[in-house]
Amino acid sequence: MLANQRLSLRLPIFMLVVFAIWIVLSTLGAAETGEGKTTTTDARLADGLSAWEQVYSVLTHPRCINCHTATNYPQQGDDRHRHFANVIRGPAGKGVPGLNCVSCHQETNADSTGVPGGPNWHLAPFSMRWQDMNDRPFSSADVCRAVTDRSKNEDLDGPALIKHHEEAALVLWAWNPGRRPDGTMRTLPPLTHSEFVAATRRWVEAGTPCPSGR
Amino acid sequence: MATYELNVNGQRKQVNVDPSTPLLWVLREDLKMTGTKYGCGISACGACTVHVAGIATRSCVVPVSLIGDRPIVTIEGIAQDRVGRAVQDAWVEKDVVQCGYCQSGQIMSAVALLQATPKPTEANIEESMGGNLCRCATYVRIREAIKSASQQLK
Numbered sequence: 395m396l397a398n399q400r401l402s403l404r405l406p407i408f409m410l411v412v413f414a415i416w417i418v419l420s421t422l423g424a425a426e427t428g429e430g431k432t433t434t435t436d437a438r439l440a441d442g443l444s445a446w447e448q449v450y451s452v453l454t455h456p457r458c459i460n461c462h463t464a465t466n467y468p469q470q471g472d473d474r475h476r477h478f479a480n481v482i483r484g485p486a487g488k489g490v491p492g493l494n495c496v497s498c499h500q501e502t503n504a505d506s507t508g509v510p511g512g513p514n515w516h517l518a519p520f521s522m523r524w525q526d527m528n529d530r531p532f533s534s535a536d537v538c539r540a541v542t543d544r545s546k547n548e549d550l551d552g553p554a555l556i557k558h559h560e561e562a563a564l565v566l567w568a569w570n571p572g573r574r575p576d577g578t579m580r581t582l583p584p585l586t587h588s589e590f591v592a593a594t595r596r597w598v599e600a601g602t603p604c605p606s607g608r
Numbered sequence: 609m610a611t612y613e614l615n616v617n618g619q620r621k622q623v624n625v626d627p628s629t630p631l632l633w634v635l636r637e638d639l640k641m642t643g644t645k646y647g648c649g650i651s652a653c654g655a656c657t658v659h660v661a662g663i664a665t666r667s668c669v670v671p672v673s674l675i676g677d678r679p680i681v682t683i684e685g686i687a688q689d690r691v692g693r694a695v696q697d698a699w700v701e702k703d704v705v706q707c708g709y710c711q712s713g714q715i716m717s718a719v720a721l722l723q724a725t726p727k728p729t730e731a732n733i734e735e736s737m738g739g740n741l742c743r744c745a746t747y748v749r750i751r752e753a754i755k756s757a758s759q760q761l762k
Binding site: 425434478479480481482484490491492494496497498500502504505506507508509511571 | 609628629630650651652653654657663664665666668669670671674717718721724725732735736737738739740745
């Protein structure tokens with residue numbers, strides 16, 4: 395009788411303990427899973443931002459930013475001086491009648507005369523300027539915001555940005571810029587083209603994150 | 609060396625030259641069309657301007673191998689065009705020329721301007737002619753002639 399009474403007392407306590415342990419373990423498990431998600435998201439964001447900084451290092455290289463100007467004229471050379479011969483942007487970024495970009499720049503580089511060339515040579519639209527009016531490149535955050543703003547970037551979404559960096563003829567030219575008039579080779583961006591495309595892809599796959607601040 | 613078939617002022621011309629030869633030297637040396645002048649050789653002065661597919665082009669920096677089948681018009685052929693004729697008449701009327709060395713390039717750029725912009729503003733003229741230099745500083749008469757040609761083309 396006494397044994398039965400003890401058992402009837404112990405059983406609810408035992409079940410209570412089991413239930414409590416289950417609650418604790420469940421809570422811990424849920425917390426661990428959530429923490430994992432947070433960690434994964436943070437890592438993806440960090441990787442995306444890291445990839446963006448690689449992309450930014452290319453976009454602000456003279457081979458790219460010389461034609462992504464805020465000025466009314468293209469720029470030239472690694473010192474980014476004003477394009478000689480009074481060349482100006484013109485209404486469509488292609489110069490003006492009598493002094494078009496294609497007045498000199500042909501479909502390919504002309505290494506015998508040092509004039510670079512590529513299909514449809516022209517300036518990037520003013521909305522895609524990556525520098526201020528004093529020729530200073532915008533910050534990484536500002537360029538990122540401009541590049542991802544579809545009202546400014548000719549409506550390119552992430553995949554289209556990858557395609558642009560991978561295939562656009564004048565983007566490709568940056569890795570085949572030809573010779574200067576003195577016969578020496580023009581400098582190249584800090585990444586190879588395949589590294590640039592890979593960095594763009596990582597950044598896009600991370601959701602095109604942009605650095606905070608200005 | 610390579611052989612190229614060029615369309616110059618509406619005529620087929622065959623030349624056998626190094627592919628890297630600038631169009632200017634093909635015109636002057638091989639085709640003996642010396643109206644187009646050598647000035648700076650780096651596309652900075654505009655003296656060598658011709659039209660390639662209707663675009664004013666600095667012939668001193670364009671290798672002949674990049675011309676393809678695009679038609680070329682030089683100062684020798686520009687009067688065949690209505691605008692070209694009007695510009696040359698205006699040049700005579702305004703007595704633009706001093707030494708004359710840069711003037712074929714000036715005329716070719718002016719024609720390109722007026723073909724695209726028949727009624728140019730002062731700013732249009734300034735921008736389009738800004739790459740053509742004149743050591744005699746005939747700029748004022750050049751502007752007057754362009755405006756006169758524009759009037760004649762009404």
